[in-house]
Amino acid sequence: MGVTDPYLWLEDITGEDALDWVRSRNEPTLAELCGERFEQMQTEALEVLDTDARIPYVRRRGDWLYNYWRDAENPRGLWRRTTLDSYRTDAPDWERVIDLDALASAEDENWVWAGARVIEPDHSLALVTLSRGGSDAAVVREFDMRTKQFVVDGFRVPEAKTQISWEDENAVLIGTDWGDDSLTESGYPRLVKRWRRGTPLDDAETLFSGSRTDVLVAATRDHTPGFERTFLNRAVDFFNDEVYEIRDGELIRIDAPTDATVSAHRNWLLIELRTDWYTGSDTYRAGSLIAADYDEFLAGTADLQVVFEADDHTSLNHYAWTKDKLVIVTLADVVSRVETVTPGSWAIEPVPGIPDNSNAVIVDTDDLGDEIFLDFSGFTTPSRLLHGPVEGPLELIKSAPSFFDADSIAVAQHFATSKDGTAIPYFVVGQQDKGPGPTLLSGYGGFEVSRTPGYDGVTGRLWLARGGTYVLANIRGGGEYGPGWHTQAMREGRHLVAEDFAAVAADLVHSGITTVEQLGAQGGSNGGLLMGIMLTQYPELFGALVCSVPLLDMRRFHLLLAGASWVAEYGDPDDPDDWEFISKYSPYQNISADRSYPPLLMTTSTRDDRVHPGHARKMTAALEAAGHEVRYYENIEGGHAGAADNKQTAFRSALIFEFLHRTLHS
Structure with a gap:
């Protein structure tokens, strides 16, 4: 555990030597991959991302529907609004x-939109969040929704990973970087202030x-008329939270399991369980959604009701409230089902x-009325937006265009x-009866993130329409x-x-969908860690790998940026017992000069302040030192998403697919 890291200097994110190293790797990668086909694919991707025909998804704020929109004329974007009547037309009148x-x-700033918190219930003011280059750290400014101007001498917060919400029009609940030990080890606020x-x-x-070892603390205000409450959330680790109501200056603990997700709506409390819950008299199964009267639960007299119970094939994906209905989306073998629930019965x-x-996907609901916006799509079905009262009927009001010919797919x-x-499901999307061919396998496998079917016009144009097959693996994690x-x-x-991902890769070859030489895989962030493991432990299964904004040095991940917040997922490398199992798979520590590795494209972002770019940099340097070839590209902007605007996203997509076409079609 005390081995010296020869590439520690590459963790200096904006250090001159480190950036010189980045440029020296970017240049040959771009020189090799940015040819005629790349240019054509970049154009095609940008057409998908910038088209005016895509659905402008909205969120209701009072009488207005708000949308954030980026296109060729507005690469950074517009925050705009319209009425429902106008929105339902083919050409809404946007303000x-x-x-x-x-x-x-x-x-003279590289602003990237990071959202806005609008005060309820009159929607007159907003706390607008602006990020430099797409980083998680951002500035916050108060904005007047009536005058459409930033408020002079209003609430303004310097750049930080701030948590902020409205208490009322004259006070906010805030956690930010005050210096002097005000942050957790994960780099998030540990203090909540008024x-x-x-x-x-x-x-x-x-x-x-909160404690330095917490992930973060934050407070929010529920402004529902007649049910106004202030909640405090203390995330003790990535999966465990203590939730309190702040009432008359006192903290009242909502005594649900800490690993459950707790939320309140009017007089109801919902508890989504991550593990089995033993109450003394009853046992509630992990994955279930439990409801109780809010006040009775705090008093310890609640009659708990099972709203949804998971089984071996069905899970709860997400949910939202209208005033009088709960809408739940479940997954049955990874396929969506939408249902409404009447509280009480x-x-x-x-x-x-x-x-x-x-x-x-539930796009938006009106928690003071009965309105719902519901979107659905499939691998070959572009998005469709339904709207109407939650009890129906829902009407199709928007349809996204098709970006590739799916008739033969x-x-x-x-x-x-x-x-x-264990049986591991995966979806195969591609030309019918064409025999083995170039195939891209995608996976994530972490943090309970579900990968579900959905339309991707960029992948469709740049990969499926050019004869490729796309595979989505629903692996454990x-x-x-x-x-x-x-x-x-x-x-x-x-x-x-x-093991799950490797099993899918082997099954694709065994079933004749592809060959080892024609099989590529792609993953980002936690999925980038997966790609690093595939490279170092299962290289014989793949013809190419794309590793994006990855975690790779699992000996130091908890010391870099937000890494400490992921110890609950991966373990603590400073604990010898944990390092014993982490060390077996950590890609940076398991590079071999004696094994053949498939072609690798490594991508990251200098501005990523969630997963440190040092992971990708150091892994690339170590691979090169071991005699392996790596194509490396680091975007100077982009944050954890890897791109700050549509043009950068199109560039990155074209670069990846150019690499895959070259390596898997040869």
Whole structure:
């Protein structure tokens, strides 16, 4: 554990020597890959990303529907609004609220939109968040929704990983970087304060102090008329939270399991379980959604009701409230099902009209009324937006265009058998009956993130339309089959993620869909860690790998940027018992000069302040020192997404697919 790291200097994100090293790797990669086909694919990708025909998704704020929009004329974007009547037309009349391109030009800043918190219930003020280059750290400014101007001498917060929400029109609840030990080891706020209008930020009143070892603390205000409450959330690790109501200056603990997700709506409390819950008299299964009367639960007298119970094939994906209905989206073998639930009786009714092998997403609901916006899409079905009262009927009001010819493309779900005998589902999308061919396998496998079917016009144009096959693997570590699908693969179970992915790769070859030489794989962030493991432990299964914004040095991940917040997922490398299992798969520590590795494209972003670019830099340097060839590209902007605008996204996509076409078609 005390081995010297010869490439530690590459962790100096903006150091001159480190950036010189980055440029020296970027240049040959771009020289090799940026040819005629790359240029054509970049153009095609940008057409998809910038088209005016895509659906402008909205969120209701009072009488207005708000949308954030980027296109060729507005690469940084517009925050704009319209009415429902106008939105339902083919050419809505949009009113500009914030022109981010004009703002960035006027202030000579590389602003990237990072959202806005609008005060409820009158929607007169907003806390607008602006990021430099796409980083997680951002500035916050108060904005008047009536005048469409930033408020002079209003609430303004310097660049930090700030947590902020409205308490009322004259006070906000805030956690930010005050210096002097105000952050957790993960780099997020550990203090929650009340900041009153017209007072200095440094004079804000402390409401709660968390621990340095927490992930973060944050407070929010529920402004629902008649049910106004202030909540405090203390994330003790990535998966465990203590939730309190702040009432008359006192903290009242909502005594649900810390690893459950707790939320309140009007007089109801919802508890989404990640593990089995033993209450003394009853046992509630992991993955279930439990409801209780809010006040009765705090008093310890609540009658708990099971709203949804998971089984071996069905899991809860997400949910949202209208005023009087709960809308839930579940996954049955990774395919969406949408239902409405009536609180009190908890009777469930299906929402009809969702096609097979599709992904349904609740875009927005009106928690003071009955309105819902619901989107669905599939691998070959562009997005469709439904709207109407939650009890129906829902009307199709927007349809996204097709960006590639899907008539000859089939979608099928298969199951591979992992090393321990577990059936691992995966979707295959490609030309029918064409025999083995170039295939791209995608996976993530972490943090209970579910990968579901969905339309991707860029992948369709740049890969499927050019004869490629796309495969989505629903490996353990994700949430496709509920929290147990994830918890199996945490910490010492991490090897299951790699074994599942390797099983899918082998099954693709065995079933004749592709060959080893024609099989590529791609993953980013935690999925980038997966690619690093495939490179160092399963290189014989692949013809090419794309590793994006990755974690790779698992000996130091917890010391870099937000890495400490992921110790609950991976383990603590400073603990000898944890390092024993982490060291077996950590890609940076398992490079071999004696094994043949498939061609590798490594991509990252200098501005990524979540996963440190040092992971990708050091891994590339170590691979080169061991005699392996790596194509490396680091975007100077982009944050953890890897790109700050549509043009950068199109560039990155074209670069990746050019690499895959060259390596897998040869």
